[in-house]
Structures are given as structure tokens and as C-alpha cells.
Amino acid sequence: MSNATPRNAIIIGGGLIGLAIARSLTDRGLSDVLVLERHQLAGGGTGKSSGIVRAHYGVPSIAAMAWRSLPVFERLGAEVGFRQVGYSVIVGEENIEPLKANIATHQGLGVDVDLIDNDRLSQLWPMMNTEDVALAAYEPRGGFADATQLALHFGQVARQQGARIRQNTSVARILTEGDKATGVELDDGEVIEADLVVVAAGWWSKKLLGDLDVDFPVEAYRSELLIVDAGEPLPDLPVVSDLVSLQYCRLEGSGQFLVGNSDHADFQKKFVDPDSYSNIAGEASIMKYAEKVMHRFPGFPEPSVTHTYAGVYDVPPDWNPVIAPVGGLDGLVLCAGFAGHGFKISPAVGDLVADLVFEGDSTDADIPAADFRLERFAEGKPLASPHPYIGAGEMR
Numbered sequence: 001m002s003n004a005t006p007r008n009a010i011i012i013g014g015g016l017i018g019l020a021i022a023r024s025l026t027d028r029g030l031s032d033v034l035v036l037e038r039h040q041l042a043g044g045g046t047g048k049s050s051g052i053v054r055a056h057y058g059v060p061s062i063a064a065m066a067w068r069s070l071p072v073f074e075r076l077g078a079e080v081g082f083r084q085v086g087y088s089v090i091v092g093e094e095n096i097e098p099l100k101a102n103i104a105t106h107q108g109l110g111v112d113v114d115l116i117d118n119d120r121l122s123q124l125w126p127m128m129n130t131e132d133v134a135l136a137a138y139e140p141r142g143g144f145a146d147a148t149q150l151a152l153h154f155g156q157v158a159r160q161q162g163a164r165i166r167q168n169t170s171v172a173r174i175l176t177e178g179d180k181a182t183g184v185e186l187d188d189g190e191v192i193e194a195d196l197v198v199v200a201a202g203w204w205s206k207k208l209l210g211d212l213d214v215d216f217p218v219e220a221y222r223s224e225l226l227i228v229d230a231g232e233p234l235p236d237l238p239v240v241s242d243l244v245s246l247q248y249c250r251l252e253g254s255g256q257f258l259v260g261n262s263d264h265a266d267f268q269k270k271f272v273d274p275d276s277y278s279n280i281a282g283e284a285s286i287m288k289y290a291e292k293v294m295h296r297f298p299g300f301p302e303p304s305v306t307h308t309y310a311g312v313y314d315v316p317p318d319w320n321p322v323i324a325p326v327g328g329l330d331g332l333v334l335c336a337g338f339a340g341h342g343f344k345i346s347p348a349v350g351d352l353v354a355d356l357v358f359e360g361d362s363t364d365a366d367i368p369a370a371d372f373r374l375e376r377f378a379e380g381k382p383l384a385s386p387h388p389y390i391g392a393g394e395m396r
Helices: 018-029 059-082 095-106 118-124 147-160 202-210 283-296 342-358
Strands: 009-012 034-038 087-091 114-116 135-139 165-167 172-178 180-186 191-193 196-199 221-228 240-241 247-253 258-261 306-314 322-325 331-336
Touching: 009 018, 009 180, 018 034, 018 147, 018 191, 018 342, 034 147, 034 172, 059 095, 059 147, 059 342, 087 095, 095 114, 095 135, 095 306, 095 322, 114 118, 114 180, 118 135, 118 191, 147 165, 147 342, 180 196, 202 306, 221 283, 240 283, 247 283, 247 306, 283 306, 322 342
Parallel strands: 009 034, 009 196, 034 165, 087 240, 196 331
Antiparallel strands: 087 135, 114 135, 172 180, 180 191, 221 258, 221 306, 240 247, 247 258, 322 331
């Protein structure tokens, strides 16, 4: 980034990430911020988020971002639907050592988390089958919240601090002059100039950058979710990341459960057009998910699938985001490729972008900006967990 402080900024994308950036930039005194959203605010990936709040990541800088973001959820509470029910990770024998190593890393970052045995797990989750669980971890301050509500909160704060937001406004291309981004041209031909352009358009970011001959290797990956009725009201049970059965589950209402997939072995078969994809789970997926749920939660008296839906992740090769200036073009920042991780780290993402704009680097030693540079893909240096879980892909 240039050493000059921008006078104004355009953010392309009115989802959670774009609005988090708008909040952080206006927090730092840049009031002339314009957010451009092609449809409605939070109408893309944000609206399909499962909303889990956790700090459990194998990549230390991502874990640190999640931990730095947690106080925002705790402060906003019911305003963003935050339910602090706790978050648990369960593993089989093959993943005992990775879990221990990751928890040690998290504790070194200050995360409130401990390893627990099956007796403690059964106390937290009396309906769970723990026979194939070798070890678990528990974050008492984890839980879940509503991504749309959080996005709209960020948008409201940004507006109060001077930002403007235009919905149903699609960007045709990013404008440049020499080696500098100078603004955008809209689909209707309108030109808007700015010192800073931030691309936070999820899977649509690829085309905008491609038109500038910048390669952003990201794919649109469809992920299905089920809503399961347990057959009776459920207490405040912790979120479960089941790395044995490769699923994740959380409460949804009083007697319902949201179930998502953590098995991405065949993820390349699920690339889709993000503007045109089926919004319901396929029959084979429903049967597969239901079998996992029945195995893990035999205590549900009359479980049934009430409905399904699907969302689309923007997935780079290493399943981790790019949050960085675009090399060779001053005044252009890319913030996309979150692969489902963006929700719980969004407050810290906005702060990191503000650091890059105003300071030229991260101000948090636990969140090095170099981790998130775009060039890592061309360099063959993906951002990866030092202690990956066998079978769990890149999602943890």
C-alpha cells in the first residue's frame, strides 16, 4: 500500500466481510466510504452461514483472529443472536496428537479451551454416543450467532460513522491508471472514483481481478445443510465439531439441530456456478447426513429432517483467505476466499484491513499480514495447519 492515507474508499461487496471492513475503516476516521452491493446486503454467502463462533483452527493466525473477534459477539449478545452454549471438538484415536498440539497452540494464544475426557463430554452432551470418541476439547465461550444480523449491525455502525451503502448496484470493472486503482465502473456505465478500492465480493472477486490480469485462484464450492428435529425440546447444548463422523452440529430453535458436512474429500466434484445452483440437499446427502446424526445422537427420541438448504463457499487452494494489497496496483486490496471461515473472524478481518490501509502492516504480532498475501499461491507456499487432522480436510 502507498504511504498516503486515502481520502475515500469503495468497498465492492455488501456481505459480512465488506460491512466489517466499512465499520473498521470508519472507526479509524475514514468517513468517506462507499459500499457497493450487487443485490441486497448480506444476500450472498452471509445469509447461508451456519453462524458458529469458535477459535478452533489449525492455522494459528486464524485462531488468533477468531479469539480477537469473540469479545464483539459477547458485547453484542442478543442483538446478533449470540448464544454462548460452548463449542466442542471430538476426535478419534488417529487425531489425538493433532488435537493436543492444536489445543496447546490455542492456549498459547490465550484461548479459553481445555481438553476433556468422555465423562465430561457426556455431562455436556447427555444424548451423544461417545464410544468412538478418543478425546475432546471444549471452549466454554464458543457458541453460535446470526451472520445476517452481525452484517447489518456492522453496516449500521458504518453508516453512523459516515459510510454510504448502495444496494442493487453491480460493479462491471475496476478502473486503473498506470499502476494505481482509481475507482470502479458500474454496469450502467457510471464511474465512481476513489483512492482505495477493496474487493470483498466473495466468489465474484475472481472475475473482477481477472479483468486486471490478476490471478485469484478461488472456486465456488456448494455445501449442503440439514435441519433435524430431535423430537423433543433440547437444552442449551454445545456446538459439536465431530471429526470422527466428519460433521458439525448446533442448535437451531428449541428442538431442532443444524447439521453440516466436514467431509470434503470429493469437494472438486461440487464446484458450481454461484449464480445458479440447487438450494436443497440431494437425496443421497440427506441419507448420508442422517446416518451420521443417528450414530452420534442416538438419544434423540424421534429425529426427522424438517428441511434442507445449500450455500456456496469461496474456496482458494489452501482453504484460507486472502487479505492483502494486490501487488502491482496501488490502492487495491483483496479480501476474499474465506471458505466458510469468515463469520467468526469478521471483526478481526475488518481490523486487519484497516491496519493494512493506515499502518501498512498488521499491528497484531499473532496475526502476521504475510500469512494472507495473494502471492503465496504462485510461490507454492500455502497457508496450512502445522497439525492437520487426518480425514478432516482443510476445514479445521
